[in-house]
Structure formats: C-alpha cells, structure tokens
Amino acid sequence: MANDKKLVEDITSMDVDFAQWYTDVVRKAELCDYSSVKGCMILEPAGFAIWEMIQSELDKRFKATGVENCAMPMFIPEGLLQKEKDHVEGFAPEVAWVTHGGYEQLQERLCVRPTSETLFCDYYERKIHSYRDLPKLLNQWCSVVRWEKTTRPFLRSREFWWQEGHTAHATAEEAKERTEQMLKLYANFCEEVLAIPVVSGQKTEKEQFAGAEATYTIEALMHDGQALQSGTSHNFGDGFARAFGIQYTDKDNKLQYVHQTSWGVSTRIIGAIIMVHGDNEGLKLPPHIAPTQIIICPVMQQKAGVLDKANELKDTLTKAGFRVKLDDRDKTPGFKFADSEMRGIPLRIEIGPRDIENGQAVLVRRDTHEKTTASLDNIAESAGQLLEDIQNSMYEAAKSHLEKHTFSAQNIDEMEHILDEQKGFVKAMWCGSRECEEAVKEKTGASSRCIPFKQEHIGDCCVNCGKPASKMVYWGRAY
C-alpha cells in the first residue's frame, strides 16, 4: 500500500506550501503542461476536458438568453486598437505585436487580441443601422494574449482561453440590465455547476475595465483565504459607440448611439475549482462539471468474469446518462484508488469477485472518502443519488468556508491583522475616495475589492480615513 500511495505522496501538503500544492495538483493530475513558449501553457486532455464541460454548460445558458456565437479575427490593427483612448492605454503595454507576414514587413502592425471590444465595435459600426438591428447579442470562444511578466498555470498566462460576450442595445437601461443579467448568470453557474459560492458586486472606478462605465465582478474565496476574480461583466454605456461611431436610426428617425456591454469567463476559473475544492489527495471535481463522474476500479481483475462485469456496469451507468470510465490498466487496485482520487473523480466504484457473488459493488465518495455498498440491481439510482449528495456537500463545504473566512473590520490595523492571521474576506466601510482605496491596498495588501450588491451597514466611518462612509466593501488579497 505504501508503494501504491506513492503517486499521491508526491503532492506537497497544502498546509506546508499552498503554492507548491497547487502546482503539484496541476501537474500530477495532468491538467496543464508548460510549453516551449515562455509564459504560455498547454491545456492537457484532463484540463481541457474540464474547459469543454464549462463551455458546454455556459454556452447553453448564454443561448437561452438569445446570445449567438461568432468568430472575430485574432489580430487587431494598431489604428483600430487606438480608437478608444482608455482602452488602448489599458492594453497597449501588454500586447504581442505581429510585424511581419512571411518575408515582408507589414505596413501597419497588428496586435494579437488581448480582448476584442475594438473588433466587435468595428463590426457593429458596419452592421447596425436601424433600431430593428438591435439588440446584437454576440459571443466568441477563443484564446487571447496578454504579455504578462509572471505567469502561473490557469491563473495568469500569456495566452488564455475564454469567452467574450459583446452586446449592443438601443438604450442605457437595456445595457445595464444585460450587464447585470450576465453577472447573475455567472454567479448561478458557479454555484450550481462548480459548487463555488461567490460574492457578486461592483468594482471600484479605479479597478474597472479599460473603457467601461461600470464593471461587475464575482469573487470566490480560495482554500488559502485568497480571493480569485472568477468572472466580470462590463457596462460600456455609449463610450465605445461614440469612439467608433456606432449609431442607429430610432423609431422617430433620429440617430442615436448604441449602448454596449461585454462579459467574460476564462480558464482562470479552473484555478478556482482546484483551489476551492482540492485537498491533500489532489483534485476534487464537483460532479456537475467532472468530465468523468464515475470511475470503475475492478479488484482482482484477472479473475474470470470480473472485467466482464465491470464492463457491463460501465455500460449500465453510461446508458443511465453518467460520464463513466473503467480503469482496467495492469496496476494494483491501491494504485488505481489513489490515482482516481488525485484526479478528482467524484465517485469510485470498486467491484471484485466477492462483490459480484453478492450482487453488489462498493461506492466510494471522493469528497468524504465514505464507503457504501450498493446492490447492482439499482446501481444507477444509488450512484445518481450519491453524485447529487457530493455536489451539494461540496457546495455546502465551500459556502461554510467562505462564511467562516468572512470578517468585519472597523480600522486598518484590525483589517491587516485579519488578513495576516485569519485569511479571507474583510468587510469594511469605505468613503469612496481613490486615496483611501489606494491607502488600504498599500497598508494591508488587499488587492481585491468588491462593492457587493448586498450591502450591509457595519459601521459609519471609512476604515481608512474615518470620515463618513456609505459603501461596504469586500476586501481580500487576490490571485
């Protein structure tokens, strides 16, 4: 058994070194590999399969709100990027530039898209003429490039995969509603599918997206008490429309500017799944997002009938609608058990000669390691029930962790102490000034801030300057 466990013993304990634990899980579960392109990662099959599940589930939800997919070019001409002033200032320092096509130098440099507002605006300017053309509700699944200095798998890399939705509306109200609708959609997705509870709210003006009027965010709390921004939704008002001249004729035959939004979720969220749910055995995937929900591990598989029965079981469960794999490799059961746990598969079914004799199998939950025995006659029902239980318990565990690690502070010292010692979110009042925002960040290292929709009155004074405050903010140290 000691030898069988070797596989998982290679994972650093999260209490010893959380960053190393994270890297170990990413590498051992083969989610992600470094590539020979500095700062760029390879999404390996196990990691990409999670992204495919995320895509499939989000895409369904987007389409249910009327969104259509499209594909824009990966390049943006330098002149186009420069059309909206705040936007180019925000992104120019971190884009990759294409200067040559074949052996020839390009007349105008092209950047590899860091985000595609400018391309969608350019397109909308040509496509939108009348109020009948609105709203436009487009999205694309693609990768984008930002030339980051320091990178970490999933959390920050020079190329990452995401979806970016870009909408254009007739009125400011509609744009605001869409911005909030998509944030809500993201929050529901995180809670229902990823079993990750989030704090929803608005970013401060300083932190909003380059070119936006308002940016909304969902923030999740990792196991180590650090925050991770897990999705954003931006209301652009008519700023981009004015810069790009996107106008339509309204019902009274008057020219009006459109109002726009954009919203995105990226492969970063896989980092959240790892750091919210994982443990010292490795990855722990919620059943609703797990590419493999059930792994069947035959015991004494060389005995006649065992593999046949295991295959039969696989067919039964697959037909019942579960995502199932059978581990029939020439390895010991102990190795397979540890391996399946390290890879985060929610439910393991062990079946050997004695189980078959008794018409049963052993079901082992990944989240609690709890073992139960179930009759083969209604195994699909038992497995389905267990998977739902696992999904719910994982959400409850994450929610309880979030609640236990959300604190209140009345002053800066208290805030710093909490962030140092207890880790987590700190709720505190804020006067709304840029100076205090920067001071709090500098003094406490709280790099993340979110003005939650659900405001609480936890005091009267700004945590920094002591002046009257009306806004309650979630602060946290962020990835």
Place this chain on the structure above:
Amino acid sequence: MANDKKLVEDITSMDVDFAQWYTDVVRKAELCDYSSVKGCMILEPAGFAIWEMIQSELDKRFKATGVENCAMPMFIPEGLLQKEKDHVEGFAPEVAWVTHGGYEQLQERLCVRPTSETLFCDYYERKIHSYRDLPKLLNQWCSVVRWEKTTRPFLRSREFWWQEGHTAHATAEEAKERTEQMLKLYANFCEEVLAIPVVSGQKTEKEQFAGAEATYTIEALMHDGQALQSGTSHNFGDGFARAFGIQYTDKDNKLQYVHQTSWGVSTRIIGAIIMVHGDNEGLKLPPHIAPTQIIICPVMQQKAGVLDKANELKDTLTKAGFRVKLDDRDKTPGFKFADSEMRGIPLRIEIGPRDIENGQAVLVRRDTHEKTTASLDNIAESAGQLLEDIQNSMYEAAKSHLEKHTFSAQNIDEMEHILDEQKGFVKAMWCGSRECEEAVKEKTGASSRCIPFKQEHIGDCCVNCGKPASKMVYWGRAY
C-alpha cells in the same frame, strides 16, 4: 411580390458569374464578413452556427475513436519551427511573426501557428516514455494563420478555423491505419452529414504535406465543375519523431521512435457546402447540418390566434428534437419566404388562419420548392420524414452531378477540352513521374490530383508521355 423578392434578386445568377454568385450568397446569407484586418474574415452568427454543427458532429465521431481534445499555444518559437527541415521550408514563407511583447523586442521571434505539428512533437517528446504511453490520440479546435496573398471567404483566408488531430503510435502499421481511418471518417461525415459525395485517395508525392510520408485527401466537386480539397490526413512515419527525438521503450526494453499522423478539416468545407448545394435562390443547407432545420412563417400573423398557434407549433417541433425558428418579424410573408430560401433553411412551414381552421399547415421543401399539406396532429412526423427525404435527395443530386461530371481522357488534348468545355473531374492514367505531373498541370490547368483508392484501368499509357502507366488519377481544376 416583385418587391418581396428583391432580397433574392440581389444574388447574381450562378450561370452568369459563379464567383460573384458565391460571394453574393456568402454576404447576403450573412455567413461571413470582411474585417478591417486585410485577408482575415469574420465568421458571422449564421456562418459560425454551421461551423458549430460541423464541430459537434465531427467531435463526437473523433471521440468515439478514442481521440481527446487539448489546446496548444498559438505561438511557435522560430527554433522549434525549424526542427523538421521539409516542414519549415513548407511553412516559413507564409507565417506571421510576432517580434514584440508589450514595449520589448523578443529574444526569439514567434510565429503564429500555421499548423501545430512542431508543438505536438515538442509535447510528445516530453510525455512519451514507454509503450504504455501509446497511442497518443490528441486533437485541437483552433484557428491558424497563413499569410496568403489572395483570399476568398471560407476558401482561403489568412486566418481560418479548423481541427488538427495529431497522433503518435508504436508502429508504422498503426500510424498508417489511423491515417486511413480518419480519412474514411471524413468521407463518411461528408456523405452522411453534409450530403457531399467525395473522391478518396492519395496525393502525389509533390503535393503531400510538408514533412509527411503520405498524404490522403477527400476531393469534392463544386457546382461549377471545380474541385475542392475538403479534408486531409497525413502519415508522417517516423520523420518528425527523428527530428524531435520522440522515443519510447518497447516491451523488450529497446528504444524506438514513434510513428505519427495528423489530419484536419477546416472552415473551407463551408465553401463546399455552399458550392455543392446552393442555387440561384441562395444557400441550401442539408438538414443534418442546418443550424435551423425548420422555419415557421405565419401568414396574416396579425390575426388573432395565428402567432399563438405558430408558437405552439414551434414548441411541438422543438420538443420532437428539431432545430426550429419562428419568423414573427413585421414583414410580409413573401419577404419571409424568400429570406428563408436565401438562408438555406431546409423546410419552411407556412401557417395562416385558414390552415388553422383546417387543422393543417403547408410544408415547403427548400431543395425542390415542393409544397405539401400536413395535419397538425402529426406534424412532427411529417416534418421529420420530409427532412430525411431532403437530406437524401440532396445527396443523390450531388452524387449525380459528380458522376455526370467525371470523365475519362486518353490524351492531353482530350483532357484540356473536357476541363474547358464540360468541367469536372478527368480520370486519366499517369506514369508516376514528377515531370508528367507538372506538364499536365501546366498544359491543362488541372491543379488538383488525387490517386483514388478505387483504381480503374482505363488505359495502358500515361496521358502525357505515353509511356506505360499503372496509376489512375482524378485531375481537376481546383479552388
């Protein structure tokens, strides 16, 4: 009615100017838009929806053969691209080069992938150690960039979307089998889903992929008699493995090189769908690939009950598993009919007050314009039957066109005459020499050649030199 038809009258007749007809269909059906990046296109929602259908269907078929998806970086360092000599010679003249990240010049230039053999090889070199690690069966869906001089929507653009499968095997036999298996998969997909019959075979040595030992291709015949390469599958042997040092330890503990394949289908195939099936009314989509299979056009929709009934019909058909849209825009029925035909929707259902009274609806086939009346009681069954009929007739029509436009030639003059006057494929014998291959191309303009798996003996002598010949080749003028 004249005014209602205006929409489709904008499409140039294919007999007058086939190229302009193609462009008109692409633009009017809003499949594809030009972008402000020269030579790059925007896949608009209607075009991208077709690509999504293709992806979903192919992906399912790939996975059924054990293939897993992943994602490689979009960049390739110059040094990595240069590792395989033939490969770099084939692609270097047409790649886009990234030279700067942010404000800094890169130490080594990166090209934007024109294809990803080198990235997969680099990854496999690190991942493959033992025979237990084989086979590796990976695929990615992405876009690639080739700096083409002249571009056309779908057929040739600087950026295009595709899938590229890359596999590594223990033996040469396995690699050969996989290459053939994937070509067969593509051919079946074209015939069963796209209703496009293809000629399957091998490319000549001159035309094979840069770095490949053998390249297989499927060739389709467009309505104008030109050929379009619609999918390729390459057998690399151990050439890349030797260049990249991809070795494994076999069961006898000996080091061996792996054998590799790659295979791809791109958005080009949407061009084939347009040019095989389209007519002077516009696009004509086979039901198996149509993002919208049925469009419901209410007649006198302002009358009480008509829209309710149309919506009810939509729900019924959606629940029955069809992809359905309701056109309830404030336009005349005539406009809607022409619009739905131009967009290629296979089946239109017209329903007005009198139909409702009679408990029926009118079903109109896009392919034959044939009208039938069906009872609302079993409308799903009627629609399903019609859609299958349409799919089959479209395949039969395309097959009959291919057969009627496939000729045989015994000499160059005959071949040239056929290509000029009758258009289509010309079967001819070939001695196998590079000189004759080039001479035939130069003399006749036949830029496409495919050595079909199904060989026929149509003569003894090479069509060019008259020397003994054993290979029969399909020649064609190609897109």
